[in-house]
Amino acid sequence: MVTDLTIAGLVEAQVWQSSAPWIDSVRAVGSYWLVRTLSGLPILAGFVLFWISLVTGPKLSEATTSETSSEASESVVAFENVSPVSDKLSSTGWLSYAYVVAFGAGVGFFALSFLVLAILPGKELEDEIKRVAPVTMPMLTASEQRGRVIYGREGCAYCHTQQVRSLAADVRRFGAPTEPWETKYDYPQLWGTRRIGPDLSREFNLHPRDWQLTHLYNPRLVVRDSVMPPYPWLFAGSPSQPTQEGLDVLAYIQSLGGARQLSGFDRQTLASSVQPETPDMAMASEPSARATPPTVPIAMMGGYSLSAPVLHPASDRDDLQEEVSRGRTLFAANCASCHGSGGRGDGKASASLLPKPANLSAARFSDERLSSVLWNGVAGSAMPPWRQLPTEDLRALVAYIHSLHVPGATPSTQEATSLNEGKPLFAANCASCHGDTGAGNGPAAGALAPPPTNFRLKKPTQERAWDVLENGVPGTAMPPWRSQLSADQRRVLVEFVRSLYGPPQENSGQ
Structure with a gap:
C-alpha cells in the first residue's frame, strides 16, 4: 500500500504541475486507488476479526475464576511486603523531582510553542487583515451562513480546499493567491488540507446556477469520471428542485471569492506591486496571474x-x-x-x-x-x-x-427576391441583437449572456432555424416569433440568416 500511494502521489503531482483539466488527475490515478482499496481489505478484515474475538469465545469457569482470585490475593500480599520505592530514592535529593521537572518542562515548551506558532501569528494576521481588508467587504448573508454550516457538515472540506497558494501551478490553475483578509469572517476557517477535488476559493461567477445544482445533485451528470458523491437529500427529486438546504449550500459556494472580485483588490494591488524575489512569487504577482483563471468563461x-x-x-x-x-x-x-x-x-x-x-x-x-x-x-x-x-x-x-454536422436539404436555387425580402425583415426585428450583418454585434449584444448568434460563423440547418423562430431559445434573450411574423416571413428569414454564413478565411480567399 505504501508503494502504491507513493506512486499515486507522484503521478497526481505531475498532472497538477501541468495545465491539464483537474479531472485528468483523477483519471490518471484511478488504477492506483483501486489497488489501495484492495490492499486495505485485509487490514479492514483484521480489525473486524479483532472485535469479533472480544465478544465471542468460551467464558471462564468458576474454578478458574477462584484460582485466579487466589493468585491475585497472594500477589497483593507480596506487593505489600516490598519496601516503598520512595524510601530507596530519598537519598538521591533533587533527582527525586525529575518527573516533576520533566512535566513542568513539557508544559512550558507546549505553552511556548502555542505562543510562537498560534497566538503571535494569529495576532499578526489580525493586524494584516485590519490594515488591508476592504472597508466595504460584505458579511455572509443568512443563507450563506447556513450553507457554510452544511458545507462543513457534509464533509466538503475533506476533499476541497479554499486556499490558493502562491505556487506557480496553483496560480496558473486557480487564479490569484488567497489573501488573509478573504477569510476575515471565517471562524473556524475551512481552508482544508487535501485536494481530492479542485480548490473552491474562486468559485464566484465560475459556474452558473443550473450547473452547480446539477453537479451537487449528481456530479457524474456533468463530469463523467467525477469521484465526488451525489447529494440527492438536498433536493426534492431532481436538480431543478433544490430544498432550502440545497439553496443555502449553493449560495455559500457561489459566494467564495466574491468579496475579492467585487472589491477591485487585484486592480489596486497591481498598481503598487513590487518586483518579487522568487519565481513563484513572480508568477503570483504578474498581471496575467491575477487575471481570470483558465476555467472561467470570458464574454465574447x-x-x-x-x-x-x-x-x-x-x-x-x-x-x-x-x-x-x-x-x-x-x-x-x-x-x-x-x-x-x-x-x-x-x-x-x-x-x-x-x-x-x-x-x-x-x-x-x-x-x-x-x-x-x-x-x-x-x-x-x-x-x-x-x-x-x-x-x-x-x-x-x-x-x-x-x-x-450532416447538411440538410438545400434548395437548388435561391431567388434574389427572397433574400431581398429577408433583409428588411432582419433589420427591423433581428439587427438590434444580431447586428446589421448578422455578426452578433448589435447595439444590445453587449448586455446579453449568452451572446446573440454570429451568423457569419454559424450556419444553422433549415430545421433548426425554423424551430428557433417558432419556439425561441429558452434561457437566452431569443424569443419566439410565431406571433409577430407570418409563416412566409419566417421562411424568408430562415433562408436569409443561412445566407449570411461566411467564415473570415473563406471571405479572404484563404
Whole structure:
C-alpha cells in the first residue's frame, strides 16, 4: 500500500504541475486507488476479526475464576511486603523531582510553542487583515451562513480546499493567491488540507446556477469520471428542485471569492506591486496571474474572440481521420455528459441545464467559432472553457465536431427576391441583437449572456432555424416569433440568416 500511494502521489503531482483539466488527475490515478482499496481489505478484515474475538469465545469457569482470585490475593500480599520505592530514592535529593521537572518542562515548551506558532501569528494576521481588508467587504448573508454550516457538515472540506497558494501551478490553475483578509469572517476557517477535488476559493461567477445544482445533485451528470458523491437529500427529486438546504449550500459556494472580485483588490494591488524575489512569487504577482483563471468563461462579442487561436483541422485525409478519431474519444470523456454521445444536445445533464447544451449536429460552425468557444467557453451558459487542454486536443475536437454536422436539404436555387425580402425583415426585428450583418454585434449584444448568434460563423440547418423562430431559445434573450411574423416571413428569414454564413478565411480567399 505504501508503494502504491507513493506512486499515486507522484503521478497526481505531475498532472497538477501541468495545465491539464483537474479531472485528468483523477483519471490518471484511478488504477492506483483501486489497488489501495484492495490492499486495505485485509487490514479492514483484521480489525473486524479483532472485535469479533472480544465478544465471542468460551467464558471462564468458576474454578478458574477462584484460582485466579487466589493468585491475585497472594500477589497483593507480596506487593505489600516490598519496601516503598520512595524510601530507596530519598537519598538521591533533587533527582527525586525529575518527573516533576520533566512535566513542568513539557508544559512550558507546549505553552511556548502555542505562543510562537498560534497566538503571535494569529495576532499578526489580525493586524494584516485590519490594515488591508476592504472597508466595504460584505458579511455572509443568512443563507450563506447556513450553507457554510452544511458545507462543513457534509464533509466538503475533506476533499476541497479554499486556499490558493502562491505556487506557480496553483496560480496558473486557480487564479490569484488567497489573501488573509478573504477569510476575515471565517471562524473556524475551512481552508482544508487535501485536494481530492479542485480548490473552491474562486468559485464566484465560475459556474452558473443550473450547473452547480446539477453537479451537487449528481456530479457524474456533468463530469463523467467525477469521484465526488451525489447529494440527492438536498433536493426534492431532481436538480431543478433544490430544498432550502440545497439553496443555502449553493449560495455559500457561489459566494467564495466574491468579496475579492467585487472589491477591485487585484486592480489596486497591481498598481503598487513590487518586483518579487522568487519565481513563484513572480508568477503570483504578474498581471496575467491575477487575471481570470483558465476555467472561467470570458464574454465574447458576437461569439468570437480575437485572443483565441484559430484551430484548423488537418488538410490531409489520413491525418484528418486520425484527428476525428482522437476527437471522438475526447468528446466522450469531456463533452458527452451535456451534449450527448452524438452531439445532439441530449446528454444526461441536459434536462436540468438552461440554456440547453447546443445541438452540434444542427449547424455548420466555422473553425473560428469552435476555437473561440473551446478557448473561452460561453458566458451565461454551462459551457466552460477548455483552454487548459493541449492545442492538439482542441484541434481534434474541432475536427470531430465538424464531422457531426450532416447538411440538410438545400434548395437548388435561391431567388434574389427572397433574400431581398429577408433583409428588411432582419433589420427591423433581428439587427438590434444580431447586428446589421448578422455578426452578433448589435447595439444590445453587449448586455446579453449568452451572446446573440454570429451568423457569419454559424450556419444553422433549415430545421433548426425554423424551430428557433417558432419556439425561441429558452434561457437566452431569443424569443419566439410565431406571433409577430407570418409563416412566409419566417421562411424568408430562415433562408436569409443561412445566407449570411461566411467564415473570415473563406471571405479572404484563404
